[in-house]
Amino acid sequence: MTAAGNPAFNAAARPLGGGRRLPLTWLGVVPFFIYVGIFLLLPTTIIVAGSLVGPDGSISLSNFDGINRPFMFKSFVNSIEISTISAVLGAIFGALLAYAVATGDPKGFLRRSVMSAAGVVAQFGGVTLTFAFVATIGTEGIVYLWLQQHGIEMYPNGVWFFDLPGLTLIYLYFQIPLMVLVFIPALDGIRPQWREATESLGGSGWHYWRYVAGPLLFPSFLGCTLLLFANAFSAYATAAALLTQGGVILPLQVQALLTSETGSSSPGLAKALALAMVAVVLVVMSLYALLQRRTSQWLR
Amino acid sequence: MGTITRAAATGVEVRLEHLRRVFAGVVALDELSLTLAPGELVALLGPSGCGKTTALRLVAGLDEVTSGKVLFGGTDVTTLGANRRDVGMVFQAYSLFPHMTARQNVAFGLQMRRVDEQERKRRADAMLELVGLSGFADRYAHQLSGGQQQRVALARALAIQPKVLLLDEPLSALDAKVRGRLRDEIRRVQLEVGITTLFVTHDQEEALAIADRVGVMNKGRLEQLGPPTTIYTRPATPFVAEFVGLTNRIEGDVKGGEVIVRGTRLPLVRPDTPDGQAVALVRPEAVSLGSDGDAGGDAGGGPLVGTVIAVAFLGATSRVTVDLGDVIVLAQMPTSQASAHPAGSRVRLTLRPDPVLIARDETAAAEA
Ligand SMILES: Nc1ncnc2c1ncn2[C@@H]1O[C@H](COP(=O)(O)OP(=O)(O)OP(=O)(O)O)[C@@H](O)[C@H]1O
Ligand SMILES: [Mg+2]
Numbered sequence: 287m288t289a290a291g292n293p294a295f296n297a298a299a300r301p302l303g304g305g306r307r308l309p310l311t312w313l314g315v316v317p318f319f320i321y322v323g324i325f326l327l328l329p330t331t332i333i334v335a336g337s338l339v340g341p342d343g344s345i346s347l348s349n350f351d352g353i354n355r356p357f358m359f360k361s362f363v364n365s366i367e368i369s370t371i372s373a374v375l376g377a378i379f380g381a382l383l384a385y386a387v388a389t390g391d392p393k394g395f396l397r398r399s400v401m402s403a404a405g406v407v408a409q410f411g412g413v414t415l416t417f418a419f420v421a422t423i424g425t426e427g428i429v430y431l432w433l434q435q436h437g438i439e440m441y442p443n444g445v446w447f448f449d450l451p452g453l454t455l456i457y458l459y460f461q462i463p464l465m466v467l468v469f470i471p472a473l474d475g476i477r478p479q480w481r482e483a484t485e486s487l488g489g490s491g492w493h494y495w496r497y498v499a500g501p502l503l504f505p506s507f508l509g510c511t512l513l514l515f516a517n518a519f520s521a522y523a524t525a526a527a528l529l530t531q532g533g534v535i536l537p538l539q540v541q542a543l544l545t546s547e548t549g550s551s552s553p554g555l556a557k558a559l560a561l562a563m564v565a566v567v568l569v570v571m572s573l574y575a576l577l578q579r580r581t582s583q584w585l586r
Numbered sequence: 587m588g589t590i591t592r593a594a595a596t597g598v599e600v601r602l603e604h605l606r607r608v609f610a611g612v613v614a615l616d617e618l619s620l621t622l623a624p625g626e627l628v629a630l631l632g633p634s635g636c637g638k639t640t641a642l643r644l645v646a647g648l649d650e651v652t653s654g655k656v657l658f659g660g661t662d663v664t665t666l667g668a669n670r671r672d673v674g675m676v677f678q679a680y681s682l683f684p685h686m687t688a689r690q691n692v693a694f695g696l697q698m699r700r701v702d703e704q705e706r707k708r709r710a711d712a713m714l715e716l717v718g719l720s721g722f723a724d725r726y727a728h729q730l731s732g733g734q735q736q737r738v739a740l741a742r743a744l745a746i747q748p749k750v751l752l753l754d755e756p757l758s759a760l761d762a763k764v765r766g767r768l769r770d771e772i773r774r775v776q777l778e779v780g781i782t783t784l785f786v787t788h789d790q791e792e793a794l795a796i797a798d799r800v801g802v803m804n805k806g807r808l809e810q811l812g813p814p815t816t817i818y819t820r821p822a823t824p825f826v827a828e829f830v831g832l833t834n835r836i837e838g839d840v841k842g843g844e845v846i847v848r849g850t851r852l853p854l855v856r857p858d859t860p861d862g863q864a865v866a867l868v869r870p871e872a873v874s875l876g877s878d879g880d881a882g883g884d885a886g887g888g889p890l891v892g893t894v895i896a897v898a899f900l901g902a903t904s905r906v907t908v909d910l911g912d913v914i915v916l917a918q919m920p921t922s923q924a925s926a927h928p929a930g931s932r933v934r935l936t937l938r939p940d941p942v943l944i945a946r947d948e949t950a951a952a953e954a
Contacts (some may be wrong), residue, residue, distance in 0.1 A: 479681040482648050485668040486675040487695035487746060497694070501685050583728055584684035 330564060336557035349558035358539065358559070365519060365536040368450055372457035373514035379458070380465020380514075381507060387466065388473035401470070404463035411460050412523035419456050420528070423447060450534070453525055461514050468513060472506035475585025502584055509577030516570045520563065536563055597625030597782045598659035598749050600645070605654035607640050614640040616806040618654070627776055627783040628811075629793035632803030633829065638786040641803075642752050645784060647671045658749045669698075674743030674751045674781070679759035681739050682727040688714060688738045689723040695746035713741040716775060733764040740772060744779060751776065751783040757792065769796055790830045794818060802826045820855075820941075827867045827943045832905075834868040834915050835945055845944070847937060848890050855941040865945035870905060872940050873917035875924075878932035890935040894927050908933060 340346035352358065383400065390396045422429045423440065424447060430440050446452060476499060484494040522537040533539040536559065543556035600622040607615040615637040622628050630638045643649040645656055647668035655664045663671055682691050692710040701709070714723055717737040727735055736756050743751060756772070757765045773796050776783050787793050793800045794814040801811040802825070810822040821827035838847035843857035845866045852866060878891050892910035904924035906917045915935060927933050 477680055479677045480683060482646075482668070483675065483677065483681050483683070483742075484694075484698075485648065486646055486671075486673050487742070488669050488672075488698035489694075490669060493698060497697075498683055502683075583726075 333557050333560045333564065336554065337561045339554065341554060349554040352552065352555040353558060353562065357533065361533055361536050361539040362562075364450060364534055368454055368457065368535060369515045369518040372454050372461050372518045373511050375454075376458055376461025376465050376514050377469075377507065377511040380462040381469050381510075383462065384466045384469045384473055388470055388476075400466065404466040408460050408463040408467055411521065413527040415459060416456060416524050416527035419447075419452075419459075448528060448530065453528055453535075456524055456528065457518050457521065461518065464517060465510055465514060468510045469506065472503055472510075472581055472585050475581075476502065502581075505577045506581040506585070509574045509581070512570045512574040512577070516567045516574070519570070520567055597623075597780045599624050599657075600659075600750050600782050600784070601655075601657040602641070602645065603655040603657065605641065605644055605656070606652045607637070607644060607649065608652045613806050615644070618803075618806075618808055620801060620808065620811065622782050622784065624782055625780045626798045627773070627785060627796060629785045629787060629797035629800045630803055631787055631790055631793040631800055631830070633788060636803045637806040638788070638803060639754055640806075642754050642784060642786050645750065646673045646675055646752055648675075672746065672749045674746060674748035676736065676739045676743050676751070676753040676756045678755045679732065679735075680727075682730075682735055682742075684727045687724050687726055688719065688730065688741075691727075691738055692742045692745045694742065699746065709745060710741075713745045714738070716744070716778070717741045718771070731764075732760050733768050736760070736768060737771070740775065744775070744781070748781070751781045753783065753785045755787055756785075758787070758789070765792070772796065794830070800830075802829060804829075821943060822855075824867060824943045824945055828945070832870050832916055832918075834870065834873065835865045836868055836913060836915065838864060838866045840864045840944065845942060850890070850937045850939075852937060852939055853941045855943050859944050867943045867945055868915075868937060869940070870916040870918035872938040872942075873915060874919060874936045874938065875906060875908070875917055875927050875933045876936060877926070878934050890937070892933060892935065894929050894931050894933055897924055897927070897929055906933075908935060910935070 337349050338345055338347070340348045387397050387400050419427075421427050424430060425441075425445055433440055441447065447455075480498050480502075481494050484498055489497070520537065522541070525535055525538055526541065529535075529538065533542040540556050540559050540563075543552050543559065602618055602620045605615055605618040606613070618637075618641055620628065630641060632638055640649065644651050644654075647656075647663070647666055647670075651664060655662055657663065658671070682688075683694065686694065689707065689710045692713050693706040696706045696709060711720070711723060714720055717740055719734060719737050719741070722730065722734060722738075727738075730738065739756070740753075753772070757768055760768065769792055772785075785793075785796060794817065797814060799811060800814050800817045802809045802817060804825045810817060810826045812820075812822075817826065817830055821830060827833055836847050838845040838852075840854070840859050840861050840863075842861070843854055843859075844851050845854055845859075845864060846852075847866050847868070852868075875894075890910065892908040892915070894906055895909045895914075896907040898905040898907070899921065900918075902921060903918055904921045906919070906924050906927055908915045908917060917935065
């Protein structure tokens with residue numbers, strides 16, 4: 287700290303000569319940094335700054351008082367719940383699919399097709415995805431109607447599709463392929479020698495999973511689950527298109543607070559809420575990075 | 587340490603009987619029969635794809651035979667799973683469990699055998715000492731060099747006191763210097779423990795240096811099995827002659843059980859070779875050099891006169907490359923002799939009348 291604060295030291299360590307020495311390769315990443323600056327750092331700064339400014343323009347924490355209200359708390363719980371459920375289910379099914387792919391022929395049809403499909407589907411989301419689901423299994427959807435014509439009622443105990451369970455189902459549509467994409471590298475890092483070594487040392491298949499493959503894959507599995515959590519936690523458009531009721535999950539709550547439709551626009555509170563979301567995602571992603579670093583040492 | 591490792595000194599006879607393995611129509615291993623005496627180290631040597639790994643995996647139980655038998659100490663183990671065969675296996679590379687320390691790796695087999703923790707640790711440490719890694723017990727694989735990792739792998743394989751030790755190119759991922767040292771180290775440990783060992787390699791120098799007997803394989807078949815000196819000096823087939831050691835290919839004329847190579851009559855390993863044009867395989871050691879003009883009257887340039895184009899210093903010996911005009915010939919001799927023929931000098935070649943083989947493409951063509 288003291289060294290950094292010393293101008294003489296700084297000048298010596300880093301000659302400020304108008305960037306004469308700046309390598310050309312840096313030029314290539316400049317657009318990326320500008321992009322990140324405008325669309326990630328700037329909004330985050332605005333959120334942080336805005337959440338700390340009270341209605342009277344002074345710096346205060348008064349915006350955070352509003353978070354304590356029950357309906358806020360409810361959307362927080364809903365968000366955590368749907369993110370957790372869709373992450374865990376997505377991780378389990380995605381890992382199983384990834385395992386099937388990773389143990390197959392590395393140049394085979396299964397792998398090539400699953401990987402490219404996953405690459406596309408994992409990016410699919412928002413209004414189009416919701417529409418696709420509504421058009422198939424919504425109460426006007428073709429599958430729903432077709433089943434109804436054949437005497438089968440899809441929602442005998444009430445339509446859950448337009449509520450959180452439906453949202454979870456839609457989220458799984460991109461969570462599972464995302465899991466395949468992020469978990470495959472860990473599976474590929476598992477070497478066949480380890481299984482054979484286990485066998486020749488007297489171990490069974492169970493021993494292999496219990497002592498070798500399990501411990502090796504678990505940190506990565508956990509890390510990928512966290513990534514899926516963050517993915518669901520911050521998803522907005524998909525939910526906005528499906529749920530008619532506002533403010534059910536956090537991103538929708540933020541939206542509700544920003545638009546004055548309800549007659550009670552409170553941008554300060556919206557920013558405070560957004561900051562809380564950023565904090566959650568930051569914590570989750572830090573854990574993810576930590577777990578990934580640990581695994582990468584093993585599964586190169 | 588001694589007592590523990592000696593306890594493992596229970597070399598058993600290992601017998602492979604007519605082992606055959608076919609993968610979807612491809613014959614990877616064809617009728618391999620081989621008996622390893624208790625405590626013997628046999629190296630299987632051959633080019634890539636000749637079935638060495640396949641043979642090893644069949645002995646380990648990691649793969650199933652198409653037909654044939656594997657016997658350890660007279661007991662048929664052919665249908666026994668790998669985890670019940672008591673086989674120690676060392677792979678080419680990256681076989682250590684990366685999330686375990688060296689000690690945990692070595693103790694793993696004992697853990698599978700429900701040896702209690704104290705005893706596990708004691709035996710693992712003794713094994714690490716045996717391979718010269720006492721101070722490395724708490725390191726992870728990524729904190730060890732390639733050579734050290736292979737030592738740990740060897741310790742791990744031996745810790746379970748297996749009946750047989752199998753090594754599949756354990757040195758091929760290492761650089762040359764480490765390779766030579768670790769090769770000798772493996773041999774020392776193997777002799778100390780007295781375990782019957784099958785060592786697979788495609789490196790002929792390695793095979794000749796480490797093994798009691800070398801089996802040379804080609805296309806799934808065992809071409810020749812014998813002590814290193816026999817394999818080198820008396821190759822049974824042209825394939826062995828060409829695969830083991832350097833060989834000159836010189837054209838000659840087969841006539842009456844001899845081959846005449848540029849005026850020199852050389853006996854044939856197989857006197858029944860049909861007469862006609864052929865390529866003789868001549869070891870560099872069988873070629874000696876004299877200054878051009880030494881050999882009596884015909885100094886005008888006989889058929890075996892050429893120019894030295896390179897001299898490779900190998901230590902005690904040197905290898906001289908001679909251009910005869912239409913063919914390049916290698917000659918190997920003590921360095922003191924080679925120094926008399928620097929690059930550029932004219933030399934006369936003399937071929938020692940050792941029995942020679944005829945190159946296989948000619949014989950193959952004759953057979954076909
Ligand atoms: N699982 C398998 N499926 C199909 N073919 C195989 C399989 N394993 C080996 N082969 C084939 O069997 C033959 C022998 O293979 P093997 O691995 O035993 O050779 P190798 O002598 O160990 O060669 P290298 O020196 O390259 O390791 C090869 O032609 C190989 O393609
Ligand atoms: Mg092999």
